[in-house]
Amino acid sequence: MSPEDRMIEIEREKEEEEDISSRMLSVYLIWSVLISLGVIVIGLVAYLVTSSSGYIRVPLDILLKSGGPTTTVFPHYLNSITNGVIMLKSFAFIQLGILLLILSPIGRIFLQILIYVKERDRPFIAIATVVFVILVISLFLSKVVLSFKI
């Protein structure tokens, strides 16, 4: 095999590798959305059918204005959502689906790290890892944000 052919061969292998990683990312992207939305729909339908959120019942106008760190109208911490899902509370399912949606980009960047490790692409292993760390840190910042509130 001549050096030129060898170059073409390497180039072709690289293209194929890129093809596979593009397809993996694409499949991950679409399924992460479908699964999270599926869980959200299950929760919403359950709420409409049973007319029970599983949490404190408030009038509609108050429901549409409910929120904030101390609200008990719906769960918004990992343990309260998990408990609610175990007890089949409809709002807990909606929140679980939403949480999955929020977490899905973190899974995506993790997948990218794996792809870059496989391709031995050092600069991008570093870049993707920093993005991953930023996203993970963001999950723990809610309390810090509140302490800044005047």
Add this chain to the structure above:
Amino acid sequence: MDLTIYYILLILIAAVFAGIIGSMAGLGGGVLIVPFLTLYFHVPISLAIGASIISVIATSSGAASAYVKDKISNIRVGTFLVLFTTSGAIAGAFLEHIAPKQIIYIVFGVVLLISVIPLIRKIGEVNQPPTVKNDPIAEKLSLNSHYPNYEMKKEMDYNVTGVKSGSAMMLVAGILSGLLGIGSGVFKVIAMDTFMKLPIKVSTTTSNFMIGMTAAASAGIYFFNGEVNPIIAAPVAIGVLIGAVVGARLLVRTKGSTVRIIFGIIIVVVAVEMLLSGVGISL
């Protein structure tokens, strides 16, 4: 309970509408759903932002799936720039919790007005002029690539320049995303198209790839602070996604500037209402 179903349906319809206009105008649904929820449903703006940012993740991941498979978006450029948009988004979410709410309404109105510009004036080169060379950072990270140009039926090579100024613009885009609960695709496209000289098709699809990760950085903060209300966020996420799919289908059939002008007018009206709300006048 009957009234609840009725309200959920109304929010769903508003979200579908926002999704259709958003995708046909190339803006993403978030930019309209926050005004709809605050102005017409009287939802507190923090909850509207919380619901919107969730829908932004759903739509951008859905759309990005197709572009990534077709290898139009530049994942290397996107992943590098996401460093800046995610950092910005966290800063933006902090700002949202500190800033007076009137300021957020006003910034929202201004951002909406800026978003109309690409509708009126077509921006972006379809192909990159051959004079563009990689800048040192782009060279080091080998950000240059190629993409399938369907009109010319061939792979077009392109280089990447202005990485520093593009990154700075991405920081701004991230801050606006976290502050307002929007994808801020317009600003991401400006960064890649105007500063980094990427072909417009690559800029828009790469922006789409980045939006989900950017939105996730602030979404966690809103979610764990209890600002993602399930009864608002669920119909909004489902509705905007349906609207985006419908809008993309309609876009193929309706090619005309009339549609763009109508959408432009709707967005300007909503922008003015947001600005007026910011100074305490409600229509």
